[in-house]
Amino acid sequence: MKNRILSFVNVRKAVSNRLYWIPLLILVLWTMIPLIWALSASFKTPVEVYKTPPSLIPESFNLTNYIRVFEYPNFWQYLFNSTFLAIASTVLAVSVSIIAGYAFARYAFKWRHILLLFILVPRILPRAALIVPLFTGMTAVGLYDTYLALILVYTASAVPLATWILAGFFKVIPKSLEEAAAIDGARPWQIIWYIVMPISLPAIITVSIFSLREAWNEFPFVLSLTSSSDMRTLPYQLFMLRDSIGIQEWPIVLAFALVTIAPLLILYLIFEKRVVNGIVGGAVK
Incomplete structure (x- = not known):
């Protein structure tokens, strides 16, 4: 009887462990299928895109589309804008966050x-609610359509x-590490520079990547705070691509x-x- 109970428990654990993979597999498929189709x-x-039935594997791998992307008018300017804005804002955000944190x-x-709770208010508010006041403020101080406005x-x-x-x-x-360093003068x-930051490197890298990602993918602010084509970023130009090429x-x-x-x-x-x-160490504790 005891052996049967142990056997049942082992089978139940084995089934439970396998069931954990089902939602994970669904999430992976949900994420990867659109990316694989896009690739x-x-x-x-x-013409091949609209063929029926659709085929996942291209008839011939054609690099023409990527060549057209890199030869697109002002593509390198858009790439520079995205890179410069993302890096500059990330450096400033991480520097301020290290001191504040x-x-x-x-x-x-x-x-x-x-106060720590209230600094999350800008994250709670929808960005659409911030566009009008930011547009008015940046226009009033003469920062509209500038890098500085977007970086801030x-x-x-x-x-x-x-x-x-x-x-x-x-x-x-x-x-105790900081107190020992303070005793040494x-x-x-x-x-912060020699003790706290080296130990906190995983968290600093985490917030750096999060900040970089947010700035790189940002669209509503660059759409509302800029007007010249030279200020466009890659996501902005991706939005404008349909009008630029005339057809989809x-x-x-x-x-x-x-x-x-x-x-x-x-x-x-x-x-x-x-x-x-960094997420586990900073968000859970």
């Missing part, structure tokens, strides 16, 4: 928890979440989209483990 279609001709984690000032907005959007993650990570760093900025050529549209998301995919693949460690 396949980007190597096809416009350390202050929230180490200094027990009044209303600290309430991107930075302000990234700081709240980055501060929360870093504050949670800084809390678990032993204070280290100044506060030296403690899905192969070139999908090739443009894949080129746009490729840098972020590469970053995630490189820093995947550090991102997971």
Whole structure:
């Protein structure tokens, strides 16, 4: 009887362990199927895309669409805009978040928890509600259609979440390390630079990638705060691609989209483990 019970328990555990893979498999398929279809279609001709029944494997791998993307008028200007805005806003957001997160984690000032809660308000509000006041404000101070306006907005959007993650990570760093450095004569900025930041590298990389991703993919703000074509970013131009080419050529549209998301995919693949460690270390604690 005891053996039967143990056997039943083992079978039940084995079935339960396998059932965990079902939602994971559904999520992977839900994510990967559109990406695989887009990759396949980007190597096809416009006529082949509309053939019935559709085929996942292209008849002949055609690189013409990617060549057209890189030869597209002002493509390199759009790439520069996306890269410059993403890097500049990420550096500023992470720098501000490190200082703010350390202050929230180490200094027990009044209303600290309430203030930490209120800095998430910009993340709660829909971006559509922020467009009109931002447009009015940037126009009033003469920053409309400038890099500075977008950098400031991107930075302000990234700081709240980055501060929360870093504050949670800084809390678990032993204070004894900082106290020992202070006894040796280290100044506060030296403690942060030489002790806190190296230990918190997974969290810093995590918030950096999150900030970079948000700035790279951003569309509503660049649409409302710029007007000249020289200020367009890759997501903005992807939105305008239909009007530019006159008709909906899905192969070139999908090739443009894949080129746009490729840098972020590469970053995630490189820093995947550090991102997971940073989220667990900062968001859970």
